Amino acid sequence: GAGVSQSPSNKVTEKGKDVELRCDPISGHTALYWYRQSLGQGLEFLIYFQGNSAPDKSGLPSDRFSAERTGGSVSTLTIQRTQQEDSAVYLCASSFVGNTIYFGEGSWLTVV
């Protein structure tokens, strides 16, 4: 489709396992964002990619979280040794710089 695509849409994992969440941004968008939200709380910024610049990783909550963006397009958010507090919806968004940010439908992560 033409929008931001995220997969998996739902993931249930055991505590301690690693998970990978994928984001396919809108074609041509140079900026890509990862956020996470726990229900009832605000949107928490995680990481921002812009073109070939070094990513802004200032929002990553711990060194168990990492993300990469290959070829300026698809991005993968990896959470190692998941904990129960990692349960949340992880949102990916993309945009042209300075323009409206378009969000995906989210990847719902449940750590049991």
Place this chain on the structure above:
Amino acid sequence: GQQLNQSPQSMFIQEGEDVSMNCTSSSIFNTWLWYKQEPGEGPVLLIALYKAGELTSNGRLTAQFGITRKDSFLNISASIPSDVGIYFCAGIDNAGNNRKLIWGLGTSLAVNP
């Protein structure tokens, strides 16, 4: 992907005026969320609604979760210049085991001092 019908698409108003925007869907949602995004920033959650019929206020903002669970509105009273931004609605679809966060396309608000 699936999107909500959000209207109006844009508004240009005078400071002090009240503002109303709404979102509708063909699907039932269990949760409605309203966000505001300012230029160059990420969206900020304004109000979350969890029950059909719920009316919630946050300062000058008031939002309601429609009785049919297929719509929601956001009102801003006595607008001020810092209300400028794009307002997004989002609905959480809990159908089956496949939860999705469905977004509106946004209402762009401009306030003339």
